[in-house]
Amino acid sequence: MDKTADLLPPSLEAAILKLDPEDGEQIMEYFKTHALLSREKALLQTSVREQKKLLVENAKLKKDIEQLRGQLQDKQRRRSVKAPPPRSLSPAPESPVSQPIREKQSRRKRGERKGEEDSLSLGAESRDDVSRLDLRVGRILSVRRHPLANALTVQEVDVGENAPRTVVSQLGGTTHLEQLQGSLAVLLCNVKACKLRGVVSQARLMCCSAPDDYVELLAPPTGSAPGDRVTFLNYPGEPDRELQAKERVWELVQRHLQVDSRGVANYKRCGFEVKGKGLCRAPSLTSCPIR
Structure with missing residues (x-):
């Protein structure tokens, strides 16, 4: 086109x-x-x-959260301060029946306070966003059909390392696979290596797809080179060394990955960017999911 x-x-x-x-x-x-x-x-x-x-709106939200967290912690400290006992010349002895009840209530309150503090701590450490993905530019050196599965293809891809990575993909309705050889693509590089029908796959090709199963590879901006990092302005964290399956990070992030109406790849309206070179795009598709 x-x-x-x-x-x-x-x-x-x-x-x-x-x-x-x-x-x-x-x-x-x-x-x-x-x-x-x-x-x-x-x-x-x-x-x-x-x-x-x-970015400005996110900074304001973070400031509001910090203020609310400080108010909650102050409230918890005030609740933990014991009230002074009432002055009395002859305090009435505590009932043997009421003493176990009071101890049980005290333990329950201490447990509630601990649960609130633990939830605050977990909220501060949680980071299930796109910054945990190691996305890099790669050059497809070769592409061939999987020897044991016609629906799968096997690519050798240079991602700026000493040796190329083997990637097994399901490209659906993509035609003219030979045209992919030599082209640039975006790869997810910190997935755990797995064997697919006898071939070990060491990364994942980032694609977008239309309702009729037509698939396109995301295209890095002009001037990109194998090994260039794909980053996100609003999510500056460092990627995991390897994504753990039990944490389901890919599943949580993937639902927010899409190509917008202008053909730009984004996560929650924040573009896939190769710093100093531009944004990643779909060659022709728009308003479709990224997988």
Whole structure:
């Protein structure tokens, strides 16, 4: 699909070709390329403004949470302070029946306070977001059908390491697999290696899919190189060394991964970005999930 076909009106193209039949096509290609670059620049600027706005809102929310947490901790400290006993010349002896009840209530209150403190601690340490994924740019060196499963393909991918990684994928309705050889892609590199029909897969290709099972690989921005990190402005944490299956991090994050109406890959409206080079996109699909 020619992405520049709708950038210039047909009347202008006809006029240029009429004025200069010999070089008219080269002039039109120049105008189309310039218009496409201008559109890409405008989209990138809009995305950066949205990300900065979200960053400010997140900072405000974090400040509000810290204030609420401080208020809750102050309240807990006040509750833990014991009230002074009432002054009495001859205090009445405590009933043998009421003493076990009071001890049980005291233990229950201590347990409630401990549970509240534990929940606050777990909330502070929880980080189930996209920053835990190790996403990198890779170059597909070769692609072939799986020897034991026609629905699967096997790729050798350079992700900037000493040796390429073997990746087993299910590309669905993707055609012309030979065209993928030499192209750049986005890979999830900290999944646990697993054997799929006898072939060990060491990473995951990030794809987007249409309802008719047509699949496209996410495309890194122009100028990307194997090994470049894909990061997220609003989620600056470091990725896990290896994602643990029992924590289900991929399942929690994947439901928020999608290609928006402009074709930009994002997590909760925050774009997949290769720093200094631009945003990752789908070649032609829009408004679809990423898997």
